[in-house]
Amino acid sequence: MRHLTFKTATNFLLPLLLLFSIFILLRGHYLPGGGFVGGIIAAIAFVLHAFAFGLKDTRKLLKIKPMSLMPAGLALAVFSAILPIFQGLPIMTGLWMNEPIPVIGLIGTALLFDLGVYIVVLGVALTIIFTISESV
């Protein structure tokens, strides 16, 4: 599967897919999309890279172990959930900034939470796929 065309295409597709996954994550609050789909698309991007260049190169590209993404994402989600407590509000109350930021849009705890979901899904998918492909 290590065809030159495939490799070259992957070099372009990887950043595009990652950008697309973030785009999907951000638009989730208004239009179809969200953290779950975004995370899976990002995982597909890396798996594609692994197909083209081999698992070793993908690990090098990732720099961090996919397993460590899972606790990071979970921590982020929990953090966004308990953030309202510090303002004296019940847990998981949505907090929002007053003015939207250009390109990204309105930022609030829900977005942070979705980002946590995104990271967890990415970590889970990559962990499972990497583990299986190394073991068989």
Add this chain to the structure above:
Amino acid sequence: MGINFDFLVDGLSLLFALMITGIGALVFLYTSAYMQGDRYLDRFYGYLCLFMGAMLGMVLSDNIFTLFVFWELTSISSFFLIGYNNESKASRKSALISLTVTGLGGFFLLAAFALIGNITGTYSINEMIGSAAVLKAHELYLLIIIFLFIAAFSKSAQFPLHFWLPGAMKAPTPVSTYLHSATMVKAGIYLLARFTPVLGGVLVWNNTLTIVGGFTMVYAAFHSIFKKDLKEILAFSTISALGMLVFLLGLGTSEALLAATVYIVVHALYKAGLFLVTGIIDHETGTRKIFKLSGLRKVMMPVAIAGLLAMISNAGIPPSFGFIGKDLIYESALQLNMNATVLTAVAVLANTLLLYASILVGIKPFAGPLPDTYKEVHLPDWRLWVPPLFLGAVGIILGLFPVIVEGGIITPALLSMHPTAPKIHLKLWHGFNLVLGLSAVTIMGGLLLYFSLKPSIRHEVWLAKFNKLSPQNLAIYLSRKFRDFAGLWTRLLQNGYVRIYVLVIISFLTALLAYQSFTQVRFYVDPAKISPLTSAEMVVMLILITAILYLVYTPSRLAAVAAMGVIGYCICLIFVFYSAPDLAMTQFAVDTLTVILFVLVLYRLPKYITYSNWLIRLRDGLVALFFGLLITILGLEVLNEPTSKETTQFFAENSYTLAKGKNVVNVILVDYRGIDTMVEITVLTIAALGVFALLKLQLNKYDQEL
């Protein structure tokens, strides 16, 4: 939860607490000499203290659940103590049997307590007495007392749950003295006495206790005269005495309850004394076989006196406290309105047999000539013979001056079982009457039996013929069968083949759904509610069905995976048609990932071989068809059900105003049902860790990097 450490000292708990601490102190003293130099002495004391604490906690608890916890703790400490000689197989087996039986009882106790707590609305025993009338009239009353009886009978060794107690005699003698005659086995008696004001006084309560107790006391007393091992004789006479107590609680009159209260004290005093004497004999001569022992009075006089005193109390010979106890038993049986003659006769019979047993243990080893083998035996350490002598002396002193315990202990204990009992007066001499006559008959009968029935090994052999029918063997047989059945069941269902698991789950679900649909659902499809198929949908359906057929018949594994992908994408398209873009998108991404995963694995698998024959395929096909059919019916039925639009409307209206989102699906995921999502991503993480652990964790090279 209402589960508090509520403690309450009333007459009944005081009586038991005094017994536990008093006899406990003597047993600790005795142990220090008896177990001297033992390898695990520290452990032994630890278990004994655990037991003592648990037992005290149990009799002092007012909250039923604290009582339950302490009840279980006594079973557990008893298990450790019976299995104390952990190198002996017999002792380990006995420990396990006793834990099984008493643990089973504990299980029923919890069930009974849960029911009682639910009905009365309180977990405090003291408050329950107020709701006694409600409980007795409740439809679950019968179930409650059955559960309670199973618990009490298992702990207090009533027929047919008595068989663990003789086995428990494998424990060191101090344990047998303390747990298996004086205190722990009385926990069941305590339970029944404690709940007499709450649940007692009903005909079925009284009759069950009278019959079970009466039968147990005669059955066990009869067994005790055939046993040749001192401890086994005592074990069966203990069961018999416990039967007597249950019998008295069953009679339920204030006289009977008084007799039970006195007999609890009497029995604890003389039985503990006899056990301690047996322990000394065993310790000094190395045997407990009754026909080998005689004449020991010549070498250990104080022990012989202790044995004699305990036997006098046991036999109910004046002026012992046992005499008062036995008088009260006969009196309460005679004063009954119904069946007085039969019940009195049963009590006299049991007492006669018990008297014979007590002579065997208390006098036989000390009487007659001393065999040469025991010439070297000498009087043991004072810590061994003072406790039984003390217990024997107390039995006589209380007989002479019953006023010592009358006001402080017996009366309050009686009042906590029977709040309206008349004032009592214990005394030794009642004058010449029928009760005295019965006492004389008992003593004469016992002596006659002793002189006519010499102990010999033949009796035990004769009795062994009936072993096949004994509850113990039946229980062991049943549990063995149960184990075989569990093995069979496990091999059948948990056989490790994923395909069988899936088949069983789907078949079960299909059967359940089919039953439910045939009984509850009326099949009716409203054609007006079904929208016509568009041409696009037709095309997708066609592709879908082709892909499924291809998947089933293809000989190539890779092609099958590709077909699965096609099916997934078709479903995505259907989601799109029915305006669920979020779902379609996610399904699309997940399907892509799944196909990649399959390809990764399949790439390395060996060539595709068909293992299944046509019969298995037919079976699987039928299961799949039925399941699909049922889901279709279910889907059509959903259309008929009236749906509530309330939640949908709420989400639609408030998504933007409250959560500042326009995509309702996403707002539900991250805001309204955020906790759900949180749990879901945690589950995902656990699944990934599971995959990693399954594939990567090889014990010798687990430091491999991911």
